[in-house]
Amino acid sequence: MAQGRGRDRRSEPNFDVPEGRVAAPGALDLRLSRQDRAGGGVAETGAKRGAVASGRKASGGRRAPARKAAKRRGSFLGRMAYGVLVLGLWGLIGIAGLVAYHASQLPPIDQLSVPKRPPNIAILASDGSLLANRGETGGRVVSIKELPPYLPRAFVAIEDRRFYSHFGVDPVGIARAIGQNLTRRGVAQGGSTLTQQLAKNLFLTPERSASRKIQEAILALWLEHKYTKDEILELYLNRVYFGAGAYGVEAAAQRYFGKPAKSVSLAEAAMLGGLVQAPSRLAPNRNLPAAQARAAQVLAAMQELGFVPAQDVKVALAQAARPASSRGGGSANYVADLVMDVLDDFVGKFESDIVVQTTVDTGLQAAAEKALVDELNRQGTRYNVHQGALVSMKPDGAIRALIGGRDYAQSQFNRATTAKRQPGSAFKPFVYLAAIERGATPDTVREDAPIKIGSWQPENYSHRYEGAVTLRTALALSLNTVAVRLGQEVGPKAVVQTAQRLGISSALQANGSIALGTSEVTPLEMVGAYGAFANGGIGVIPYVVASVKSTDGKVLYKRGEGGLGRVIDPNAVGMMNAMMHETFVIGTAKKGDIPGWDLAGKTGTSQDFRDAWFIGYSGSLVTGVWLGNDDGEPTKKASGGNLPVDIWKTYMTTALKGQTPVPLPGLNRWRKAPETTASVAAAGGPGEILGQIFGTAPQAAPQPQAPAPRRRQAEPQQDRNFFEKLFGIGE
Known part of the structure; x- marks a missing residue:
């Protein structure tokens, strides 16, 4: 049994053979010989043949070196190709890693989306033509198909x-x-x-x-x-x-x-x-x-x-x-700026393009720009006037043309809507209206004579006085003392309240000089307030935006009926129109008359000729012109009766061309028959007109008191003939 167990006992194989020792006889040797490898015999035979052949070549002399050189070249090219391949693979791996790294800095692909384009605001004229684009892009999105x-x-x-x-x-x-x-x-x-x-x-x-x-x-x-x-x-x-x-x-x-x-x-x-x-x-x-x-x-x-x-x-x-x-840098940009100022009042936040329809007429806008710029180019240097503004609107407040300056490219400041300047005598209609509402009429008589209020002694620009005159004549000739007397009669607060009722929103000082327009207002306010005279007594809120839509046609805003309601009694409107109509008949705007049309208006000049105004209207259009300098520098006697009237007439002649004349509300009831030569001379009208043209228009600020002159008598016949030729009086 012991022997049997000994024979059955198996020994674990040992693969380690100590270095320098030979495996014992009968020990298991698992090492592979050359013959055990695939092709080993062939390799050995080939090697032997190569050795023999080498010996022969070495002894024979020539073929061995050539084969060695070829082998070296093949080996070099192989190694080079292998190196290029390896480098290429590593390069691709490196590029892939670089790309992967930079890709990781981007948002995940499944979260990528094309960012929305900032919305554009297309601002259109009343006829649908483009006035300007506003927004970060400057233009709307277009389809490639269009x-x-x-x-x-x-x-x-x-x-x-x-x-x-x-x-x-x-x-x-x-x-x-x-x-x-x-x-x-x-x-x-x-x-x-x-x-x-x-x-x-x-x-x-x-x-x-x-x-x-x-x-x-x-x-x-x-x-x-x-x-x-x-x-x-x-x-x-x-x-x-x-x-x-x-x-x-x-x-x-x-x-x-x-x-x-x-x-x-x-x-x-x-x-x-x-x-x-x-x-x-x-x-x-x-x-x-x-x-x-x-x-x-x-x-x-x-x-x-x-x-x-x-x-x-x-x-x-x-x-x-x-x-x-783009002449003048594009005056339509003043309109676009106004639209952007008020757009938030009509629409909230929007993320896609919108279209704003305005009330502006491109033809009138161009005519207004041309009239203003041409006149300043022609006479601006002579009168030391560098800037101007023009606002034109329908009697319901729809703005048809708006020029905020001489050249938008040079100055984007909108003088029509933002500049506050003294209106001078252009403010007097509010004084006269307050008096009319308290019982006066165009034929009421007041004394044009020296007046003193405390230490203030206002004078007429001519330093002359006409004595007893009707309110009709006093307003047409822009007599300062009569306006101040009326202001004192009704009270400065009443004058302020009347102006505010008609739409003046700027702060007004309720003092004696308010009658001569010493509180500052904007051209847009003044034109809007005069609109109530042109439309029969309905208060006007000037507006430029008619509707706002998305590009797919959805209406975001549409202007409805609006206004301040009735602010002047119809009878008072007729009297005011009759008095301001005389400005074109015998007064300071006589040269602005347009045949065939009933017109009314008022000139204005502030202290030291710093501001020159004219606001006039027909039954279908109200237009105001302001001229001056941005820094308040005095002009060289530019008054409401010269340059502003010239610009107004040039523009209004174009604007009213081809239209059927519209009567002024209530004018015919209170219209006065044409003045005769003698009556105008007696009223001293030509002398005041001459003063307007040559720079002696009404002045808003106090002047030193001259000695009280005697009441002026009728002009000598020779002087009357001169005035008749100059102004066409009596024709």
Whole structure:
């Protein structure tokens, strides 16, 4: 049993053979010999044959070195190929890691979305034409389908000719750009596709770095996966920057050519396509030769790609695009600024484009701008007048034209709505209305004679006094002492309350000088207040916004009936219109008369000729003009009766042309028969008119008291003849 158990006992194999010792006989040897390996025998035989052959060659002399050299060359090339392969693999791994790292800095792909474009506010005239765009972009979103085909093709031709064949990143374009950059001084070209440019505009900062380029490529691949080519191109055309605050082709077309993008010509499309490379350097309104040269390159590229026929390119080159001129920097921008000031009152927060319909008439706006600018260009230097404003509205308060300054490009300050200036005698109708409402009539007589209130002694500009005059004549001739007397009779507070009832919202000082217009107001307030005289006594709230809609037509706001209600009794309106009508008959605005129309109004001049006003109206339109200097510097005797009346008549002649005359409410009942020569001379009218024209208009501030003169007698016959010739009195 012991022997049996001994024979059955198995020993664990031992694979370790001590170094330097030979395995004992019978021990298990598991090491592989050359013969045990696959092909070992063949390898051994070959090795032996090689040794023999080597011996023969060594002894024979020539073939052995050649074979060794070939073996070395093959070994070197193999090692080199292997090294390149390894380096390539590591390079790919490194690039993949780099891409993965920069991708990790971006939001997760499933959370990526194209950011909303800031909303545009399209501001339209009453006829639907565009006045201006407001918002961060400067123009509305346009569909690629509404654009002429050559417009998007211009961008593809010059910026990314392989746009429709690449996958967002263009290796061929990158290689070409690198090649051209190596052969030119500086960076000649970039390899960014339109998709990459869009990705940069949508998601990234403008910094130029390798990191940003990698992220740009990643985002471009995502865009290509998410959108079609036309959708990408449409996004690009609506987001790319064209300079001058214009983002997108619609904003650029309006900014540079004064037309919508759908209406641009081939030459203009080529100029827009070339502009995006360097908006500030290639802007056509700043560097027209460079813009036209770049447009020619775009046209050549379009012809080369077959986008447009050669004949069309020839015509476009012959009729190169030019920027549209915008006289005065575009006075419609004053209207747009007013719209933006009041828009929050009508609509809340909005995230998509909206359309604001205004009450402004483009023809009247242009006529108003031309009348104001031309007169200032012609006589502004002579009278030392540098600025002006004009407001024109329908009697219900709908603004038809608004000019806030001489040149919007030079100054965006809106003098029509914001500048508060002394209205001078243009404020007197509120004094007279307060008196009428307390029993006076146009034929009520008051004394035009020296008056003293405390230490204040107001005078007429002529320093002459007419004695007993009717209120009709006193207002037409703008006699200061009569206005002050009426103000004292009704009380300064009543004058203030009357003006406020008619719509004056600026702070008014209830003192004696309020009768001469010493409290500051805006032109818009004054024109609005006069509207109640033109419409028969209904208080007016001036307005410019008629409706607000979304681009899909949804009405967000629509103006309804509104106003201050009746603020003047109809009979009082008739008396006021009759008195202010005399301003055009015998008074300070006689040269502003327009044949065939019943007109009424009042001139105004503030202390030291700092402000010159005229506000006049027909039964269909109320217009006010202010002239002066922003810093309050006195003019050289510019009064309400000269430059403002000239501007008013020029504009109103155009505005009323072709219309059927509308009667002034209540005028016929209180209209006075035409003055005779003798009666006007007796009233001293021509002397006051002469004072207005030559700078002696009524003055609002106190003047030193001259010795009380005797009542002025009728002018000598020779003087009367002079006045008759000068003013047409008695004709």
